[in-house]
Amino acid sequence: MVHVDALPPSGSPSVISVGDVETEAGVCIPDVHLCVYAFYDAATPLNERPVLLIEHALTGDGNVADWWPEMIGPGKPLDTERFLILCANVLGGCQGSTGPSSRHPDGKAWGSRFPAISIRDTVTAEKALMDVLGIDRIHAVIGASMGGARALEWTLMYPEIIVSALPIAVSARASAWQIGMQSSQIRFIEADPHWQGGDYYDSDSSPAEGMGQARRIAHLTYRGELEIDERFGTDPQHNENPYGPYRSSSERFAVESYLDRQADKLKERFDAGSYVVLTDALNRHDVGRGRGGMNAALAKSTVPTMVAGVDTDILYPWHQQEHLSRNLGNFVGLSQITSPTGHDGFLIETRQMGLIVQKFLRKADQLAQDPLD
Numbered sequence: 018m019v020h021v022d023a024l025p026p027s028g029s030p031s032v033i034s035v036g037d038v039e040t041e042a043g044v045c046i047p048d049v050h051l052c053v054y055a056f057y058d059a060a061t062p063l064n065e066r067p068v069l070l071i072e073h074a075l076t077g078d079g080n081v082a083d084w085w086p087e088m089i090g091p092g093k094p095l096d097t098e099r100f101l102i103l104c105a106n107v108l109g110g111c112q113g114s115t116g117p118s119s120r121h122p123d124g125k126a127w128g129s130r131f132p133a134i135s136i137r138d139t140v141t142a143e144k145a146l147m148d149v150l151g152i153d154r155i156h157a158v159i160g161a162s163m164g165g166a167r168a169l170e171w172t173l174m175y176p177e178i179i180v181s182a183l184p185i186a187v188s189a190r191a192s193a194w195q196i197g198m199q200s201s202q203i204r205f206i207e208a209d210p211h212w213q214g215g216d217y218y219d220s221d222s223s224p225a226e227g228m229g230q231a232r233r234i235a236h237l238t239y240r241g242e243l244e245i246d247e248r249f250g251t252d253p254q255h256n257e258n259p260y261g262p263y264r265s266s267s268e269r270f271a272v273e274s275y276l277d278r279q280a281d282k283l284k285e286r287f288d289a290g291s292y293v294v295l296t297d298a299l300n301r302h303d304v305g306r307g308r309g310g311m312n313a314a315l316a317k318s319t320v321p322t323m324v325a326g327v328d329t330d331i332l333y334p335w336h337q338q339e340h341l342s343r344n345l346g347n348f349v350g351l352s353q354i355t356s357p358t359g360h361d362g363f364l365i366e367t368r369q370m371g372l373i374v375q376k377f378l379r380k381a382d383q384l385a386q387d388p389l390d
Contacts, residue, residue, distance in 0.1 A: 019101065020151040021063050024055045027097070028082060031055075032113050035145035044132040047122060051146050052113025054079040056102040058091050063101050067385065068152055070143070071095070071104040072160025072167040075295055076287050078112035079104040087367035094374040100156070107163075108142040109134050109294040117290030118218055129215035131294060135301045136163075140170045147178075154178055157381045159374065161185035161363040162333070163295065166302045169341075172320035173304060181349075181381040183374070185325040185363050188337035189311040189344070190303035195332065198238055199296045202231035206289050215290055228289045229280035231296075236279045241329040241359030245272060315344040321384050323350040323377045325370075327362035349380055 025031035030052050038049045057063060071081050081089050081104045089095040095102055106114040109131070117131040147155070155178055160168040165187030172182045191199075206212060209227030217223050237245070249272040253259050257268045269277070305311030322345050326338035335353065342351040352373045356362035363370055 018151050019064050019068075020149070023150050024063065024101075025053070027055060027057045029054065030079060030113060033146060033149055035142055035149055038108065038138065038142050038145065040132050040138045041135045041141075042133065046108075046115065046132065049108060049115045049142055049145070050113070050119075051105045051108065051115070051142060052079055052110075053103060053105040053146060053150075054081065056081065056089055056095075056097045056104075057100070058097040061098070066099065066101040067156030067381075068154065069095060069100045069102045070147075070155050070158045070171075071102060072158065072164030073104060073107065074160075074162035074164050075299065076283060076292070077164070078110065079106045084364065085367075088371060088374065094371040094378070095159075103150075103152075105143055105146055107167075107295065108139045109291055109298065111288035111291040116288070117215065117294055118288045126216075126218035128218055128290065131215075131290070133301075134294060134298050136166045136170050136298055137174065139298065140167055140174055143167070143171075144175055152178075155180065156385060157181045157183065157378065159183045159185070159377075160187075162187060162360065163299055165333075166299070169304055169322075172318055172322060173308070173314060176318070176320045179320045180385050181377070182320050182322045183325065183377045184322065184341070185370075186327055186330055186333045186338070186360055188302075188333050189315060189341060190305060191300050192337075196300045198234065198332075199300050202234050203293050203296055205230040205234070206293055209289075212289070215293070218290075224289045225284045228284050228287075228292060229277075231292065232280040232283045233276040236276060238332040239360045241357045241362075242331065243329070244357040244359065247357070248272075249275060312344050315341065316346045318346040321347045321349045321380070323352065323373075323380065324348070325352040325354065325363070325373050327354045327356055327358075327360060327366075329357055330360045330362065332360040350376070352376070 032052045038046045091098045106112040109116045117127050121127045158168045158171045165184035168184040206227035209224035211222040212224040252271040254269045254271045254274040259268045305314045308314035324338050324341045354362045354369045356366045358365045
């Protein structure tokens, strides 16, 4: 039974202790806290509501209403009048959950002492959170990108409590191309002289420049090539001239200015240490590790799973979602978002995404009529 008194008010966060978490690699993180948001409206008792667990992407957080506003609310696909919707900031994050910027038991920041974590470790922490909240049945787990990786791991680690799952824009494991792109981002941050080996928290500086360079690379993988070219082409930034006799970083193409703005926005709201830890966790994503390989692991999946992806995604290409559809042991459907915007299509194409979620939840309702084994 849901411990209603432990839930925050709808739309608000609560930082909850989930106890010690031992990582897949054998390191104990003591007294882990996760920052969780709950969303619900109307008078239906919370104990009578199906629980939806939403998993955010790499630089997201638990506030679904902030990054998926068209999807959540009364009468919307994630209907707050019907469901109890939960979303927790991931272990290793920087929005209230335990991560590198958090206080170590000795009072200083964890910094470089924060262990490497895997996607499985983040799910272990979330399961501990569900235990604290008294939740032993999850109607559906829905996540995209890194959230999709967590959704897949939920179905393999704790199938006994998951009724259904919708992983979006993700793969069964990190590809070599993804690891190459993501490790290059990590290298930019670590090469920043203000990184200080990850122990910059008690200094007056942070590796903001390295973080910005990492974001520039990442953002290009989040968007579609055709969309970027159509928006910017070879146009100069207003009042700048990249065609002058000498190159200057202050004379930019329009696309450079766009990437600079994206870098600046992330530097203001996200911690570089968390970016490194979570990007490394994405590099470690592999549902087949220790399970006989990814196809064998997928084949053993018993949780009914629908898969969705974006046709122009270059970070998690459509063929990776097709691979999931061919190999999942309890596959119930494949849906494609058509968009020029690439990977971020799951955030931008809200009408298409909403239709997919509604179709998925109708299927979840049918599945929930049969008791879990």
